[in-house]
Amino acid sequence: MGYPERIVCLTEEPTEVLYALGEQDRIVGISGFAVRPPRARREKPKVSAFLSAKIERILDLRPDLVIGFSDIQADIAQALIKAGIEVWISNHRSVEGIRAYILRLGAMVGATKKAHDYLAEIDAGIDRIRAQAANLPKRPRVYFEEWDEPRISGILWVAELIRIAGGDDIFPELAAQSLARQRILANDDEIIRRAPELVLGSWCGKKFRPDQVAARPGWAEMPAVRHGALVEIKSPIILPHRTPSQRPHRLAACCGTRCQRRHCFHGEPGCWCGQCRWLDARSVDCGNCGLGGRRHVDGGGRIRFGQFASRYRAR
The missing domain is CATH 3.40.50.1980 (Nitrogenase molybdenum iron protein domain)
Structure with missing residues (x-):
């Protein structure tokens, strides 16, 4: 089975997925708004915005597949189809739609296993975040x-x-x-x-x-x-x-x-409790979990959520 070898991506999404799958050599043109992955902007010519595209420039690249998104790019798709170019316009609007999109794009370039592996990584990340959220009071x-x-x-x-x-x-x-x-x-x-x-x-x-x-x-x-x-x-x-x-x-x-x-509002200004992320500025007690004292806020008010960190102080 022959797979597309010269793909133009009218939005960032197919660019990001194809790079993640190790199939970036198939890309011959990208959206001017694409920022992920950063190397794509250095390596690929930019041929479109979101509502417009350089049709002649795209045709010069001799694509065997152009990938876009939604009815908003219908006019671009129509112009390319009239010029004899194969176009795929996706229209996913949910997390499940994103998952299906990844698998479909992977299959279209002969990278089905890599797409499933990539999706498993994403699903694992979502499961971790969902589990953390389940502990919020x-x-x-x-x-x-x-x-x-x-x-x-x-x-x-x-x-x-x-x-x-x-x-x-x-x-x-x-x-x-x-x-x-x-x-x-x-x-x-x-x-x-x-x-x-x-x-x-x-x-x-x-x-x-x-x-x-x-x-x-x-x-x-x-x-x-x-x-x-x-x-x-x-x-x-x-x-x-x-x-x-x-x-x-x-x-x-x-x-x-x-x-x-922001999960335990109690109507007073304050800073974050290291236990439940909220500390009352006046009583120095948390209005949600009842723990008192600034010992619950580590060095300088820095609260860590996994790899993320933000600094807060009492208002």
């Missing part, structure tokens, strides 16, 4: 904001990663909607009513501004705002041009460091 309510004007909440795979990491998405019914326009929030009333304890922002390439979020009308009494739990997840990490990354265990870990740090 409380799951924080999480609002994920994909865009600020208008407000757009997170897609299904984002909600799934938040849950794996130990939180609960406050808009699960919207997460089930695959299109961004279906997840637009008409106003802030429902966000405020659902009282998120943690806000994760990833504004698709635009810098997340916690100060602007905190200043929104009616948000001052929101638990996440009161406790300063307004956190950016860099778009290249979790929303590479609205397509799910193929490293969901790393994304879940990224969400997990946020969720696990």
Whole structure:
């Protein structure tokens, strides 16, 4: 059976997977937005954005397969198909969809076993994070904001990663909607009513501004705002041009460091307890686990979650 030897990747995901499988020599062109793995930007010509592509440049590369994502790239796919190029447009929207995508892409390049091994690594990482989250005494309510004007909440795979990491998405019914326009929030009333304890922002390439979020009308009494739990997840990490990354265990870990740090709100400002991550600034006792004294916060307030570390001090 012949496998494609000259692949153009219109998004980052196939690039990352093919490199992970050791099949990078098949790639002849990548998206200009691809940042993973870093070496790809040095080694491969950049032939597309997300909404546009250099069609003539792609044709000059003589690809035998072009890989893209979603209906947003339909016009690019149409132009290439009319030129006689084989195109595969994936449309995965969930963690299970990401898993299936990896196996399918591996099979398409004759690397089925390597794809299964790679997926086993990812699954093991997800299982570790899920097990850590199971030990949390409380799951924080999480609002994920994909865009600020208008407000757009997170897609299904984002909600799934938040849950794996130990939180609960406050808009699960919207997460089930695959299109961004279906997840637009008409106003802030429902966000405020659902009282998120943690806000994760990833504004698709635009810098997340916690100060602007905190200043929104009616948000001052929101638990996440009161406790300063307004956190950016860099778009290249979790929303590479609205397509799910193929490293969901790393994304879940990224969400997990946020969720696990904010699981035991008790209504007072403070710093982190080394036992349950929260220490009341006034009583020097943890409002959740009852342990007293700053002995529960190791050197300088540094709390470690596996390989992650962040520094906090009493407000």
